[in-house]
Amino acid sequence: MPKTYQTLAAEKKAQQWDKIPKAWRLPTEISISHDASNVMDILRTCGLLNETEASITSDYDATAILGQLKAGEWSVEQVTVAFCKRAAIAQQLTNCLTEIFFDDAIERAKKLDLEYHASSGGKALPPLFGLPVSLKDSFQVRGYDTSTGLGCFVGEPAGENSALAALLIDLGAVLYCKTNLPQSIMTGDSDNNIFGRTLNPRNKFLTAGGSTGGEGALLALRGSILGVGTDIGGSIRVPAVCNGVYGFRPSVGLVPHGGVRDLNPPGTDGVLSTAGPLSTSLRDCSLFLKSILQADTWKYDSTSVSVPWLDLKPKPKLRIGVALNDGVYTPSPPVRRGLKQAVDLLRDNNDIQIVPVNLPDVKLYYQDYVRYMTLSGSDVSPPDPSSATFRLTEKHYYELFARTSEPVIPSLKATGLLSLPGTTLQGFFDLNARRAEAAKTYLKLFRDNDLDAIVMPPAPHTAVPLDTWSTITYTGLWNYLDYPAIVIPVDRVRDIDSADDLSNAKFGPDDEKLYSLYTGPEQYKGAPVCIQVVGYRHKDEALVNAAAVLDSIINKI
Amino acid sequence: MPKTYQTLAAEKKAQQWDKIPKAWRLPTEISISHDASNVMDILRTCGLLNETEASITSDYDATAILGQLKAGEWSVEQVTVAFCKRAAIAQQLTNCLTEIFFDDAIERAKKLDLEYHASSGGKALPPLFGLPVSLKDSFQVRGYDTSTGLGCFVGEPAGENSALAALLIDLGAVLYCKTNLPQSIMTGDSDNNIFGRTLNPRNKFLTAGGSTGGEGALLALRGSILGVGTDIGGSIRVPAVCNGVYGFRPSVGLVPHGGVRDLNPPGTDGVLSTAGPLSTSLRDCSLFLKSILQADTWKYDSTSVSVPWLDLKPKPKLRIGVALNDGVYTPSPPVRRGLKQAVDLLRDNNDIQIVPVNLPDVKLYYQDYVRYMTLSGSDVSPPDPSSATFRLTEKHYYELFARTSEPVIPSLKATGLLSLPGTTLQGFFDLNARRAEAAKTYLKLFRDNDLDAIVMPPAPHTAVPLDTWSTITYTGLWNYLDYPAIVIPVDRVRDIDSADDLSNAKFGPDDEKLYSLYTGPEQYKGAPVCIQVVGYRHKDEALVNAAAVLDSIINKI
Structure with missing residues (x-):
């Protein structure tokens, strides 16, 4: 046994x-x-x-x-x-x-x-x-x-x-x-x-x-x-x-x-x-x-993409897009403060030019991102062992857990990823076609604004109470587009970071719900506040170079 | 109208x-x-x-x-x-x-x-x-x-x-x-x-x-x-x-x-x-x-893979794998002669080391290649307009032709691509998984033999009579694996290129059938004879450098 x-x-x-x-x-x-x-x-x-x-x-x-x-x-x-x-x-x-x-x-x-x-x-x-x-x-x-x-x-x-x-x-x-x-x-x-x-x-x-x-x-x-x-x-x-x-x-x-x-x-x-x-x-x-x-x-790896290190010279001037939010979730007070504090320091620097940007259609793309994550589907209620969808799910989640009778952890249950329908090959192609359009939109954002990087929150909140991290719109967008991104710690939750009115959450009921998670500095004591710096696809070396400049200014290194 | x-x-x-x-x-x-x-x-x-x-x-x-x-x-x-x-x-x-x-x-x-x-x-x-x-x-x-x-x-x-x-x-x-x-x-x-x-x-x-x-x-x-x-x-x-x-x-x-x-x-x-x-x-x-x-x-293109030009120094010595055939189709007499002639010239050169190689499992991979080419299927006989498969096919081949009542050209009919069943999302994943294994196998071939390139025929034959080009195993393999490849002309069909016995086609009935296409130099007069030089994925610059050396030796440039 x-x-x-x-x-x-x-x-x-x-x-x-x-x-x-x-x-x-x-x-x-x-x-x-x-x-x-x-x-x-x-x-x-x-x-x-x-x-x-x-x-x-x-x-x-x-x-x-x-x-x-x-x-x-x-x-x-x-x-x-x-x-x-x-x-x-x-x-x-x-x-x-x-x-x-x-x-x-x-x-x-x-x-x-x-x-x-x-x-x-x-x-x-x-x-x-x-x-x-x-x-x-x-x-x-x-x-x-x-x-x-x-x-x-x-x-x-x-x-x-x-x-x-x-x-x-x-x-x-x-x-x-x-x-x-x-x-x-x-x-x-x-x-x-x-x-x-x-x-x-x-x-x-x-x-x-x-x-x-x-x-x-x-x-x-x-x-x-x-x-x-x-x-x-x-x-x-x-x-x-x-x-x-x-x-x-x-x-x-x-x-x-x-x-x-x-x-x-x-x-x-x-x-x-x-x-x-x-x-x-x-x-x-x-x-x-x-x-x-x-x-x-x-x-070492047959799936490698061979983009070599180029020893790029640091750029003397950087154009940095700043996105205050992703249009889906409103950042909590400490996250807003941390970003503002960082951007103020950047704005004061002569070598940095700040360009306010909006991130187009994140909500739409995030829906497609979730579909990509559940291509094979995971809806096993009621289970239908004869369907290809079930076969996959069974094999790759529940069946693995079932082998040793282990329960599903609370945070996995909470994601909802285990009860989503899968898609068809045509559905997959449709996702690809929409993503190709998204890639054009974001190329335009980077190119037409001549951006070296985008600075934005890495999440709408800091670390949250156990098993309550429920969304990854701020990070998942860049996986969807395959853009490199770096998280930089810039501060901690401080006493001044009071919880404020829910009316600040302006993107609908889901936003309000998430926004209400922040109850004030006491419960969040010690939680780091970070920013995210995003570069263009395959320009990873240029991104780490730009991020180093931003980090040195923000964290006074 | x-x-x-x-x-x-x-x-x-x-x-x-x-x-x-x-x-x-x-x-x-x-x-x-x-x-x-x-x-x-x-x-x-x-x-x-x-x-x-x-x-x-x-x-x-x-x-x-x-x-x-x-x-x-x-x-x-x-x-x-x-x-x-x-x-x-x-x-x-x-x-x-x-x-x-x-x-x-x-x-x-x-x-x-x-x-x-x-x-x-x-x-x-x-x-x-x-x-x-x-x-x-x-x-x-x-x-x-x-x-x-x-x-x-x-x-x-x-x-x-x-x-x-x-x-x-x-x-x-x-x-x-x-x-x-x-x-x-x-x-x-x-x-x-x-x-x-x-x-x-x-x-x-x-x-x-x-x-x-x-x-x-x-x-x-x-x-x-x-x-x-x-x-x-x-x-x-x-x-x-x-x-x-x-x-x-x-x-x-x-x-x-x-x-x-x-x-x-x-x-x-x-x-x-x-x-x-x-x-x-x-x-x-x-x-x-x-x-x-x-x-x-x-x-210019949101789908670009940014592998830059590196101004690589030419390698003083090259290790060149030579594949005489792909294990699926036997090259016709002029193609065999042309390859031998080229390889003899390379072998005589002190800077070139020839490594005989076999190309693993091309037949299997080619079947998967064809499946990739017909993912959405094209079997419209009998047509079923309610199926997703038909919808695609209809839209992307027959329907396009039907708009102006144009007939299917003979060579397209002959490919058989218009009467293949499509696949499912799971079938697509299975193709990907098999290709990932193929990529490991071919990485091993390149790495373990320390190859700079593989020289092989670009096809089992030269130009053939109208509407008889029926297979692309020799080229399609490299699309399947996404390896760069260059065709270099090395000669023409000559009087010495007599058709020989079908028993030379050793890979089965399909091979025999294709081999019989070559009827001798008269019908193929003027047909160029070429080789194909294949490099590793994303090492395109190294490939053009290596191919230049081979070309200069073979074509005495």
Whole structure:
């Protein structure tokens, strides 16, 4: 008889616990059941990190750590141990990890240190030499499960690495853990029946976001300074928003996505998932993109789109479109304030020209986006096993869950994605034809305004209470169009961010309902406020360059 | 009452005739009804071209002509008139043109000449300054029909230029005519009910190929030295083979394809058409690609894939895979001989390493390719107007033909494409999933053998008798995988190319049947023999570089 999900979960959690050395375990009184809603300080106060480890993990971004590693200031082992330890603590505080392979990582680190000495002082080191990189659970790492939090996939270790994992290893990175995500990988709450829910380290009553929520929490606690997620509607950017880190959704195909497990039916087309980084600095998004685009991605992944890194010169002047909202949902008071604050700083800068823009027809396109997400349909009530629609759904959602009798998580139920009708081939072509028109409209917006980027909110709200993140119009638009987009943290919810009158929500009843979610600063304490910077399709390098300029102005870096 | 196709054809042919100045008309005894099977010499002997015009159009490729134009050796008007005149003669010999706009071209040429003088001697001239470029009829040129040879689209002049036409104009090119293609744009014979059939100038009993057959014939007669076609299964490469010119199918999206009329249902996905050049030299394929990739293609076409030109250094050594056949059809004796001759020359060169390769599973992939081509189905016997399948077919083939009561051309009937069942959304996903596996297999072939390119036949035969080109396995494979491929002419059918025993066709009855088409050198007199050079997806620049090296060795350029 197959194991139930409860048994599998218990076994998996026990394995996780075993992978954390005793010396790295928190005293029970400050473990995951702690009372504080914000655990950010515990890393500093728990006493498990020595001074050097605290400094390595606290005071440097990936670019700076690489500099230290390549200069021989720190050994790879030293850096790896520091991040493994910090990730172990983060795990105990937020439940952000899935697979833990600290032992393998430290062993690899030692080998890299030997190579370093053999190379006599840093010559010809690979671009990411010795850099610890964490991966969302859906990436395959040889020898470890890619369960994606589903009972039915537990105990099936990957036979080979995902394309990106293989590439990162070849680039010199040290992989040391994988991170949590939601059941189905399609919600804004990283919660599943095997690993449980990842908590937001800044406020455990707010969501850590999804689907790359484990990375979000891990990065916020600096248990990683470079994590990789995937994004088909906002799955990198939503957790970046919730946890206050940088998150970059590149154009599809630029970063190898081969061998990533998602629960779409094989061969599904339309809107595609893309892999990208979460980081603690904007320049680390650059570092990631540059390292990947300078490599022969095509050798790793037959679906690669070979747009190379061009070492573009920074533009002296930038024209930045500003969209205050998406015409579907009104941003909550802290989001409006954060955007205004950022745009005011940009407007004051002589090198930035602000161009107010409206985003055309987002509501219409979002409807089509949702249709793309549910091409095969998911309406199993009443189930009709003879229909092709049911066959797909059954196979790809309910059937997977049913194998170990696991229930549907609350946030997945809430999305409504499990009760939508599918479409036909003609319906799919109609979606494509409408999207082709949308692409022309947005090309015109960028071209005719001569825009280098658009600045807008990444969502109509900050992190929200658990299981209430219900819409991704602000992020999903760019997946629909396949435009690159970066989330930049600009502030936190402050006492001045009072909830205001519902009449400010001017786009109808759905908008009002969402707007009412913001109840004022108290409940949202610690929630980061972010902006989103969007570039043109395939102009990812130009986007990271422009975003770096904006970030330096807004965050005074 | 709407006009019949006969009326529309008569009107259109009369318009065409009016567009050819009297002084450029051939004496009736050497007009299109001439007896000679090969009309290549008539251009030289007809006396319509003066010495300079003959030299401009005969002795230079596009790169050289550009050099002369930019150096001020020739005026744009002079070059334009020479090519207009030569195209007019080619039209009278082979029926290769559709829309003729010599007047506009000459007017534009005069303007460019003024600009040239204003720019004081050639500084900051656009990359294709003054170069005459011909376009397949399916490209829109403002003010002219894009009938694609269908009665129902006659008399509907385009309101705007196709993306590529607009880009070429911005790059300085002079557009002067559009060229013939088959009804449906889906056969190997450029024949339709409005313009009639384009003849092969080297042998009028053999096909001029399709679907870019008008360009093929025009280029062979040097009524153009740079023409642009489209290729979804071989439509650039087949006419290149038939007419003995260079033909390059780039990866999808690199050359803007927006605003090209094809008869696929809007939103069709799967295997996509791509735009590319036909030319009289390999370096002109390079010139074309470079000029396009250095431009901001994204500004012209929202479907562009922005792979930039990198000015790659030529590789000192090349590893070239050689596939003697595709495992489906056995090449005819002249094709085998031509390939062997070319490969022998390459093998003798110290900078080339030959790697024998087999192309895996082409038969299987070709079946899927055909399914991609008929996703919406075309089985209208018995017609069922209530089904979605019929709706599409009706709209996109038969219904278009029915509007002016035009019959189906013989080569379209012969393809069988009009009587295939369509598929479902699930069937489409299954095709995608199988293709993803195929892409991995072919990535492995390229990567594990460290190949720079594959050399193989472009077809199992040369140009064949009218309406008998029935298969495109050799070219379609690369559309299926979206790999760039170039056709290089290497020889002609010679007296030594005797037909041999059917037992040489070892891949089954279909192979035997096709193999029997070759009856010996007499019937195939003048037919060019070509090779195909295939590169990896998106590595188009590397491919044109490699092909240039191979071309220089094989054709001793």
